[in-house]
Each structure stands twice: as structure tokens, then as C-alpha cells.
Amino acid sequence: MTTVEQAPEQGEERWRGVAAEDVEELDHATGVKLQARSRRLLGSLLRPHARAAVLALAIVVLENLVTLAGPLLIAAAIDRGVPAALDGRPEVLAWCVGGYVGVAFSATLLRWSFVRLTGRIGQDLLLDLRERIFRHAQRLSVSFHERYTSGKVVSRLTSDVDSLQDLLEHGLDGFFTSMLSVVGISIVMLTLDPPLASVVLFGFVPLLLLIRWFRRRSARAYRGTRGAIAKIIVQFVETMNGIRAVQAFRREKRNEHIMGEVNDRFRDANTEAFSVVAVFTSLVRVIGNVSLAVILAWGAWRVAQGELELGVLAAFTLYVRRFYDPFDEIAMFANSYASATAALEKISGVLEERPTVPEPEDPAPLRDVRGQVAFDGVEFRYTPETPVVLPAFDLHVPAGQTVALVGATGAGKSTLAKLVARFYDPSAGAVRLDGIDLREVADTDLRRAVVMVTQENFLFDGSVADNISLGRPSATREEVVSAARAVGAHEFISALPDGYDTDVRKRGGRLSAGQRQLVAFARAFLADPAVLVLDEATSSLDVPTERLVQHALETVLADRTAFIIAHRLSTVMIADRVLVLDGGQVVEDGSPEELIDDRGRFAALHTAWRDSLA
Numbered sequence: 001m002t003t004v005e006q007a008p009e010q011g012e013e014r015w016r017g018v019a020a021e022d023v024e025e026l027d028h029a030t031g032v033k034l035q036a037r038s039r040r041l042l043g044s045l046l047r048p049h050a051r052a053a054v055l056a057l058a059i060v061v062l063e064n065l066v067t068l069a070g071p072l073l074i075a076a077a078i079d080r081g082v083p084a085a086l087d088g089r090p091e092v093l094a095w096c097v098g099g100y101v102g103v104a105f106s107a108t109l110l111r112w113s114f115v116r117l118t119g120r121i122g123q124d125l126l127l128d129l130r131e132r133i134f135r136h137a138q139r140l141s142v143s144f145h146e147r148y149t150s151g152k153v154v155s156r157l158t159s160d161v162d163s164l165q166d167l168l169e170h171g172l173d174g175f176f177t178s179m180l181s182v183v184g185i186s187i188v189m190l191t192l193d194p195p196l197a198s199v200v201l202f203g204f205v206p207l208l209l210l211i212r213w214f215r216r217r218s219a220r221a222y223r224g225t226r227g228a229i230a231k232i233i234v235q236f237v238e239t240m241n242g243i244r245a246v247q248a249f250r251r252e253k254r255n256e257h258i259m260g261e262v263n264d265r266f267r268d269a270n271t272e273a274f275s276v277v278a279v280f281t282s283l284v285r286v287i288g289n290v291s292l293a294v295i296l297a298w299g300a301w302r303v304a305q306g307e308l309e310l311g312v313l314a315a316f317t318l319y320v321r322r323f324y325d326p327f328d329e330i331a332m333f334a335n336s337y338a339s340a341t342a343a344l345e346k347i348s349g350v351l352e353e354r355p356t357v358p359e360p361e362d363p364a365p366l367r368d369v370r371g372q373v374a375f376d377g378v379e380f381r382y383t384p385e386t387p388v389v390l391p392a393f394d395l396h397v398p399a400g401q402t403v404a405l406v407g408a409t410g411a412g413k414s415t416l417a418k419l420v421a422r423f424y425d426p427s428a429g430a431v432r433l434d435g436i437d438l439r440e441v442a443d444t445d446l447r448r449a450v451v452m453v454t455q456e457n458f459l460f461d462g463s464v465a466d467n468i469s470l471g472r473p474s475a476t477r478e479e480v481v482s483a484a485r486a487v488g489a490h491e492f493i494s495a496l497p498d499g500y501d502t503d504v505r506k507r508g509g510r511l512s513a514g515q516r517q518l519v520a521f522a523r524a525f526l527a528d529p530a531v532l533v534l535d536e537a538t539s540s541l542d543v544p545t546e547r548l549v550q551h552a553l554e555t556v557l558a559d560r561t562a563f564i565i566a567h568r569l570s571t572v573m574i575a576d577r578v579l580v581l582d583g584g585q586v587v588e589d590g591s592p593e594e595l596i597d598d599r600g601r602f603a604a605l606h607t608a609w610r611d612s613l614a
């Protein structure tokens with residue numbers, strides 16, 4: 001499959017993956033599809049915990065049944081226990097009190113086990129989700145990350161997972177307890193006194209309408225909050241990642257302005273969500289208080305008529321309170337539910353994204369790689385919307401050849417290099433290694449055979465040795481040291497405070513540009529790939545370091561095929577072959593000496609380079 005073939009089909013597929021993420025108003029059909037997708041994700045997360053979840057449900061049902069018995073025991077104590085005690089038979093009252101204590105104790109025990117169990121399920125589920133997001137995001141193709149930015153991935157992994165956590169930890173518990181108590185209380189009230197119960201149940205009609213209104217409004221508000229918090233995180237991560245440029249170009253004020261705007265949007269979206277809760281909870285109170293007033297008035301009148309026992313009226317007033325109180329809880333649940341579904345919608349979008357450079361299902365075996373690379377009729381564009389970068393590219397590079405890529409900026413050098421390392425797949429044609437289409441090569445084989453050293457010489461937090469052994473994680477310390485020796489990095493590493501165990505700090509901040517390059521070369525040397533793709537750093541080095549790096553480069557290039565995006569004359573001159581690119585096409589191809597004799601573009605470039613050094 002190719003990048004272009006992978007593009008979403010127009011129309012019905014437009015909601016797939018992260019496509020609908022920033023759409024403010026979703027059409028109904030898309031909304032339904034996204035909800036179904038979120039439910040599928042939640043279902044797959046819950047499935048391994050199905051038994052525990054059923055047990056938790058059983059516990060919460062039992063707890064509610066037990067709690068319901070409380071007011072009934074009070075009613076029995078007032079109507080039966082007290083008169084019996086006055087008659088000299090205190091045991092009835094003692095039974096009621098004893099029963100009440102028993103109920104309270106069991107309810108506590110059940111609550112304890114429920115919270116423990118749901119806490120465990122919730123944490124396991126969140127762990128699983130965080131792992132899935134990280135694993136998946138890490139495997140998604142470079143082209144996805146170029147579009148999506150790291151800030152968004154961070155917000156999926158943090159704030160979106162947090163809102164699901166909030167739902168699992170507080171929302172679900174509150175919701176189940178509340179629903180059960182509403183249902184349970186309705187049944188008890190109907191059994192105790194149907195006429196009074198019907199007053200409460202009548203209040204249900206406006207309540208249901210209110211709930212419907214609330215759900216719709218809060219879902220919309222929370223979709224807004226998820227989008228807004230993601231923007232805050234994106235802004236934050238990007239500012240901090242580019243902090244040097246931010247300070248160098250005095251971009252602080254502008255960034256503060258942008259941050260202020262997205263922050264305002266987040267506050268507004270949240271304020272809207274809370275104002276919906278405010279309206280909802282107050283109206284529920286009004287309905288509850290009106291019902292209570294009617295019950296008190298009508299109930300008292302019926303007690304006076306001798307139609308109703310006083311204890312029943314007392315129990316009823318307690319039940320009515322308990323009946324309406326959970327609606328606050330339900331409102332909070334609906335809020336966390338809306339927030340969590342909006343989060344799930346976004347997370348499931350990322351999880352649904354398929355790599356644009358997928359692993360082959362049935363990979364071709366790649367053994368004893370020689371390192372012959374071929375571009376056969378390759379056409380390439382980054383996205384279906386952007387122009388073609390390589391229109392029709394054919395190139396055959398025999399094993400062991402060092403190819404220097406030169407050309408003006410935007411000529412397509414990096415693109416060519418990225419295709420060799422399969423960061424992208426061609427839109428048409430094929431890139432082959434030893435005659436095998438890269439799309440048929442298993443990822444691990446490919447990464448072993450082709451290594452790319454980028455300009456940034458990315459070093460990870462950790463020791464120098466860790467960073468070198470990234471090239472071959474199974475390497476021993478001796479092998480790491482001998483790789484460093486081979487590229488001439490051993491001397492400076494040994495001079496560091498802790499030698500090979502020195503922490504390079506964030507992104508290798510402790511090392512100089514030249515040192516970082518040498519570590520990157522040692523890493524590539526240790527990896528010993530058949531094909532090396534190297535984007536030479538543009539930053540200029542001082543003369544001794546440059547010499548050191550040049551020498552290291554020759555060592556690294558020996559006995560393997562190499563593509564170098566060359567920025568230094570000295571590098572180009574050690575190449576076997578120079579390709580001059582222009583507009584995604586090879587305009588000159590030959591050894592450096594031949595091209596200089598040809599007096600073409602390379603010759604001019606060579607003269608300019610030489611003059612700049614003079």
C-alpha cells in the first residue's frame with residue numbers, strides 16, 4: 001500500500017482516525033459513528049475485567065439494598081417499636097435498633113470492597129490504555145507525527161486519559177449508586193403508600209425532560225473543553241521544545257498572547273459546562289422541594305384523617321430527600337461522562353490511525369544484505385494535497401558505493417534519503433534493497449539493514465554508552481568502546497567526568513555539536529548497517545573537530561552503501577559518486593572528478609565551495 005492509496009476515501013471515510021478531531025459541529029451520522037467507535041474502545045478495555053466489573057456491580061446493588069432498609073427500620077421503630085416499648089416490650093425496639101446497626105455496618109463493609117475493587121479495575125484499565133496509546137503512537141509513521149504534532153499526542157496521553165480516570169473513579173460509582181437508589185426508593189415508596197409515591201413519580205416527567213436537555217448541552221460543552229485543553233498542551237509543548245528559538249527571537253509576548261487565547265477558550269468551554277450543571281441542579285432542587293411540600297401537606301392531612309401512619313410519613317420525607325439528592329450525582333456523572341466520551345472519541349481516533357508505512361504481513365526474507373539500492377520509477381508526494389516532489393525517479397546504486405547528494409535547498413535530497421530509510425513509501429514505483437521492495441521487508445530487518453543518521457544527531461537522556469549502544473542494544477561495553485575508538489570519539493568520552501557513564505543530559509545538551517556527531521557516528525558504526533543514510537550536519541565545526549569528524553566519517557562509510565546529504569566539500573570529495581538534484585530529478589551523475597571536468601553545476605558548486613575555504 002502507498003501513501004496515496006492509504007489516503008482516506010472521500011466522503012464516508014472522512015471521520016476515520018483523527019480526521020474529525022477539530023470539527024466543531026459534527027453532523028448526526030458522523031456523531032453516531034464516533035460514539036460507536038468510542039464504545040468499542042471502552043468495551044475492549046473493559047473486556048478483560050468483565051468478571052470483576054460484574055462483581056462490583058453486584059456489590060453496589062447489595063449495598064443499595066442494605067442502605068434502603070435504613071428508613072424502613074426507622075419507620076418500624078416509630079410505628080411498632082416505640083408503642084411496644086411503652087407497653088413494656090422493649091425487644092421490638094431493640095431488634096429495630098440492632099437491625100439498623102447491622103445495616104450500617106454491612107453497608108460500610110460493602111462500600112469498602114466496592115471502592116477497592118473498582119479502584120483496581122480502573123487503574124488496570126488506564127494502564128492498559130496509556131500503554132496502547134504510547135505503543136501505537138510510537139509506531140505510527142513519521143508522516144502522521146508531522147501532521148499531528150507531539151503536543152496533541154501528549155494531550156491524548158495525559159488530559160484525555162485523566163478525564164476517563166475521573167469517570168471511572170468518581171462518575172461510575174456515583175452513577176450506579178444513584179440510579180440504584182432512585183429505582184430502589186421508587187419501589188419502596190410504591191409499596192409503602194402508592195398515592196404519596198405517585199406525587200414523587202409525577203415529578204419524574206419534568207425531570208426526564210431536564211435530563212435530556214442537560215445531556216445534549218453538556219456533551220457539546222465537553223467536546224469543546226477537550227479540544228481547548230489539547231490546544232493548550234500543544235502550545236505549551238511546542239514553546240518548550242523550541243525554547244531556544246523562542247528566546248532568541250523574542251517570541252515570548254506572541255506566545256503568551258496565543259496561550260492567553262487558548263486558555264480563555266478552555267475557561268469559556270468549562271464555564272459553559274458548569275453553567276449547564278448549575279441550571280440542572282437548581283431545577284432538580286425546585287422539583288424536589290415542590291414534591292416534598294406536596295407530600296408534607298397531603299401526608300399530614302391524611303395522617304390527621306387516620307389514613308396514614310406517622311412513621312410512614314416520616315419515612316417518606318426521608319425517602320424524598322434521598323430520591324432527589326442523587327440527581328446532583330447523576331448530573332456530575334453526566335458531566336464526567338460527556339468529558340470522557342469526548343476524550344475517548346479523540347483517543348480512539350489516534351488508535352484507529354494506521355501507519356502509512358505498514359509492516360508487511362508476510363515479509364520477504366532478507367539475509368546477508370549486500371546493500372544494493374534501486375529506485376524503480378519512483379514517484380513521490382508527501383500528501384495527496386501537496387505537489388509531487390520526485391516525479392519519475394530511477395537510480396541504481398551498487399553495493400558499497402558512497403553517493404553524495406547535492407543540490408539547491410528543496411531539490412529533494414532529504415526526501416530521497418527518507419525513502420531509502422522507508423520513513424515514507426513512494427506514491428508509485430518501488431524502492432528496492434538487494435532487489436526486494438522495501439514494503440516487503442520486515443521492520444526489524446529493515447532497521448538493521450538501513451540506518452539513518454539525521455542532522456540533529458539525536459541523543460537521548462542517558463549515558464554516552466547508552467546512546468552509542470542504541471545502534472546495537474546487545475553490544476557489550478568492549479564493543480561500545482571499540483566503536484567509539486574506531487570513530488575517534490574515545491578520547492573525548494574518556495575525558496568526561498564519568499567517562500562512558502556520563503549523562504549526556506536532555507538531547508545531549510552536555511556535548512558540543514562535533515561531539516554529538518561523533519557519538520552518532522559511533523552508534524552507526526556499532527549498528528554496522530549495509531546501507532547508511534547520513535544527513536550531514538550543516539553547523540560548521542572548528543578545523544581540528546572537522547578533521548576528526550571527517551576521519552570518523554571515512555571509517556563509518558567503509559564497506560557499506562551510503563547516501564550522504566553533503567554540506568562540506570571534503571565530504572563530497574570522498575564520495576564515489578555525486579548526484580546533483582534539481583526539482584526532484586538527477587541533473588548530473590558521476591564521480592566528483594568527472595563532474596568537475598564536465599564544468600556543469602557541480603563544477604560551479606565545487607569552485608564556490610573551494611573559494612569560500614580559501
Ligand SMILES: Nc1ncnc2c1ncn2[C@@H]1O[C@H](COP(=O)(O)OP(=O)(O)OP(=O)(O)O)[C@@H](O)[C@H]1O
Nearest residue numbers: 146382383386389408409410411412413414415416
Ligand atoms: N513533510 C513534508 N510535507 C510536505 N512537503 C514537504 C515535506 N518535506 C519536504 N517537503 C517538500 O519537498 C520538497 C523537497 O524537500 P527536501 O527536504 O527533500 O529538500 P532538500 O533538497 O533536502 O532541501 P534542504 O537542502 O533544504 O534540506 C520541498 O519542496 C519541500 O517543500
